[in-house]
Amino acid sequence: MSKKKNKPQRPKARRPRGFEDKPADIIRAERRLIDAAFSVYDKHGFEPLQTPAFEYADALGKFLPDEDRPNTGVFALRDDDEQWMSLRYDLTAPLARFVAENFDGLAKPYRRYQAGSVFRNEKPGPGRFREFVQCDADSVGAPGAAADAEMCLLAADVMEAVGLKSGQYQVRVNNRKLLDGILENTGVPNTEEGALQRLQVLRAIDKLDRLGVSGVEALLGEGREDDSGDYTKGANLSPAAIKAVLGFTTASEGGRGATITNLEKLVGTSERGQAGCQELKDIDQILQAVGCDSDRVAFDTSIVRGLGYYTGPVFEVELLADIKDKKGRPVRIGSIGGGGRYDDLVSRFRGQLVPATGFSFGVSRLLSALERLEALETVSRPPVFISVFDKALLGEYFKMAEDIRHAGIRAEVYVGTGNVTKQMKYADRRGIQFAIIMGEDEMNAGQVTIKDLWLGAEKAKAIQSNEEWKSARPAQETISRDNLLDYLKDKLV
Amino acid sequence: MSKKKNKPQRPKARRPRGFEDKPADIIRAERRLIDAAFSVYDKHGFEPLQTPAFEYADALGKFLPDEDRPNTGVFALRDDDEQWMSLRYDLTAPLARFVAENFDGLAKPYRRYQAGSVFRNEKPGPGRFREFVQCDADSVGAPGAAADAEMCLLAADVMEAVGLKSGQYQVRVNNRKLLDGILENTGVPNTEEGALQRLQVLRAIDKLDRLGVSGVEALLGEGREDDSGDYTKGANLSPAAIKAVLGFTTASEGGRGATITNLEKLVGTSERGQAGCQELKDIDQILQAVGCDSDRVAFDTSIVRGLGYYTGPVFEVELLADIKDKKGRPVRIGSIGGGGRYDDLVSRFRGQLVPATGFSFGVSRLLSALERLEALETVSRPPVFISVFDKALLGEYFKMAEDIRHAGIRAEVYVGTGNVTKQMKYADRRGIQFAIIMGEDEMNAGQVTIKDLWLGAEKAKAIQSNEEWKSARPAQETISRDNLLDYLKDKLV
Secondary structure (H helix, E strand, O other): OOOOOOOOOOOOOOOOOOOOEEHHHHHHHHHHHHHOOOOOOHHHOEEEEEOOOOOOOHHHOOOOOOOOOOOOOOOOEEEOOEEEEEEEEOOOHHHHHHHHHHHOOOOOOOOEEOOOOOOOOOOEEOOEEEEEEEEEEEOOOOOOOHHHHHHHHHHHHHHOOOOOOOOOOEEEEEEEHHHHHHHHOOOOOOOOHHHHHHHHHHHHOOOOHHHHHHHHHHHHOEEEEOOOOOEOOOOOOOOHHHHHHHHOOOOOOOOHHHHHHHHHHHHHHHHHHHHHHHHHHHHHHHHHHHHOOOOOOOEOOOOOOOOOOOOOOOEEEEEEEEEEEOOOOOOEEEEEEEEEOOOOHHHHOOOOOOOEEEEEEEHHHHHHHHHHOOOOOOOOOOOEEOOOOHHHHHHHHHHHHHHHHHHOOEEEOOOOOOOOHHHHHHHHOOOOOOOEEEEEEHOOEEEEEEEEEEHHHHHHHHHHOOOHHHHHOOOOEEEHHOOOOOOHHHHHH | OOOOOOOOOOOOOOOOOOOOOOOHHHHHHHHHHHHHHHHHHOOOEEEEOOOOEEEEHHHHOOOOOOOOOOOOOOEEOOOOOEEEEOOOOOOHHHHHHHHHHHHHHOOOOOOEEEEEEEEOOOOOEEEOOOOOEEEEEEEOOOOOHHHHHHHHHHHHHHHHOOOOOOOOOOEEEEEEHHHHHHHOOOOOOOOOOHHHHHHHHHHHOOOHHEEEEHHHHHHOOOOOOOOOOOOEEEEOHHHHHHHHHHHHOOOOOOOOOHHHHHHHHHHHHOOOHHHHHHHHHHHHHHHHHHHOOOOOOOOHHHHHHOOOOOOEEEEEEEEEEEEEEEOOEEEOOOOOOOEEEEEOHHHHHHHOOEEEEEEEHHHHHHHHHHHHHHOOOOOOOOOOOOOOEEEEEEEHHHHHHHHHHHHOOOOOEEEOOOOOOHHHHHHHHHHOEEEEOHHHHHHHHHEEEEEEHHHHHHHHHHHHHHHHHHHOOOOOOEEHHHHHHHHHHHHOO
């Protein structure tokens, strides 16, 4: 509005650092993943829940805001009434708040699923965004292994619902109580006193891939000097304990039944360890009953991630490539989801332990993994494009588009400005295959011309001159308008 | 963990003021509305877009943060790098940013749809939340009335896709250029100079329902004193102009064609007015061609809301009850969505006008309106409930649940603790109809017992004593396990 005197200061159009605009194909594919997961959860009798993006900072936990720099890891702001609110960083903390707030009104076990954006106020990186979508299912109020077995089955069903086949994924189950029990059985008390040693043992096991058995053995014992001369203090376990821990890491190399037998020996008289074994047995019983074999859900004592956080069974979903490694095992692509039992979730609010178990996956992460496996079906075909050859016929074009849509096919009329050449450029950029052109003469003759732009682009490579192209018109045909729907259905449905 | 000495300070579990936890039925119904709308947009060749929850405050517009109180109307916070970010308050401002940022890479017209949470930092009220879901479709880069006609058709198609029938809703179209033109034709210049008068006229028309024709007539002229003695200054229009404006408000009482004829007289020689009429004609031509009658899309010159904001055609979707008013017209429930043409959306960033037109609805608002009309189908049946009569049979119960799911029916096994009585209470609270009970004897006999809890609750009302109930067992039957799936399919599918 203002005249030339002051050139107006215009804001720069840029999206905030670490956030993304999602393109259409990704959105469609992610929506399909979420729909598939939801349908599995629904079938199992879970109910959807949606909590707000914000929670009060104190309810969210892990975070107490200070005046100067409240945003450590979370996005926080102060409400009108001076209370700090934070955007949720996962879907579990809001679930805990919801369950605590509505405890008496909820039929328990309360089993819910939820998908939604979570926010992390962290340094963004390639493929690491500050807003991303998680999809969770949790059982609250179910202490037994049946709820954990259900989580494993859900995880496996979700993987198959999104298009993976048996052998392309594996749900892997470990149990924190097992390692606790094995250590207890070899003299590391299952109390605060043994906490540091347990942590050191976890860290040592986590390095098995990198350091090999002898390196881990050293870390479980006195300690280890690495190539650079740095010395890592060891967990100082007894030789028997070291042997037991190393035995633990390989205890699951057989099937589920063999694993349980191995573990029963290792945990010995530890009550906690025996409880862990019993949980695996209970899970195995249910998996067997429904015909779920080790290809789908396996016990895997080498899983360490989450053992410090969860209080019982721990799950991880591994995506497996079709190629095998030297030992004939499928190559790991990586973890695409996980979960476990966390019996102290609601205790922050209520001071009482409420048993809970859950499974979660990152939607974008799962999608990229599926893309790597080429396990994605094409989600959407481009619409049929109706060119505006003659503006006076706009109504006819809209009518034609409606007819095509009624046949179940996407269709659009060009609503921009520009001649047919420009319209065809638009159609090309939109990735459109079929473009329909109808002028007045054609309309009066009851005909339409259909261009196959994909075929046209292919044929164009082989054709030398413009004239040759014009005389051949290889990817274009004129048909009776009455046959249009059959023609398109034949090509597209 | 801590001993009695210091009672731990526990956070109170409460959701933030003005935010909501959505219950399962609402979530399912809203998801269905969004799916239905998306499917319409998809069919018309629109593509989905997802932008982040955050935008830079300067890009979002309408809002320049000041140091003390940045949150006026929006939720804002300062990023690590000191830039202000705001949560989006609608989906249009982020679209403008996206289009401006990717202008050269987008095939235009760029037609996208999007649904997502928007945030308003306002005082919450009953049914007014600070986070709610909007669903938008917009065409950017299409200057002609064809794009506006498409928006009207989309709006009507969405209403029918969510379950409304013809006659239960109406898309109503006005055009800002008409009133501008009528005023210009009667001496109010279509420039800055006439801006105040145009605003006064809009405000006066908006009071038609409340003040009647004579009240509005006064407000268009010298002014009006209300019952309390307060005086509102009038727009000071000439008598001819007043007559024309009043004529405008009733110009659409006939059909679309009659409306155009009336309006052509009223706008006289005003170019802007004539342009408005031509736009209505172009829209009407397309609506007629696709067989879209006035019941679905009408011209309505009494629509004022949005006339100040939009730059051309304005749309509003009215929900109509089946009951009629005294004049035989369907009673208005209210507006459930709207939109229009806004040709200056992207100009904030690029300094050039980019034509755009769009349609938007609030998902919760539409849902409540559908509930009032009882136009909602039941979205989800409760699952079949399998009681854990004997823990040793857990595997059998899970297998049974799997079988039921494979028949397309939701099913769950009880994964909590508690005896059968407690389990039935849980099932009751979950609203479950069918509960299955199978003990070892029944299993060995190949039988299951099915309780119909809904029927049971009904019959219980008529039965006097506990003994009578026990001997009658009116809502329970024992059937062969082989017949279970057929039994359930018969009742539920």
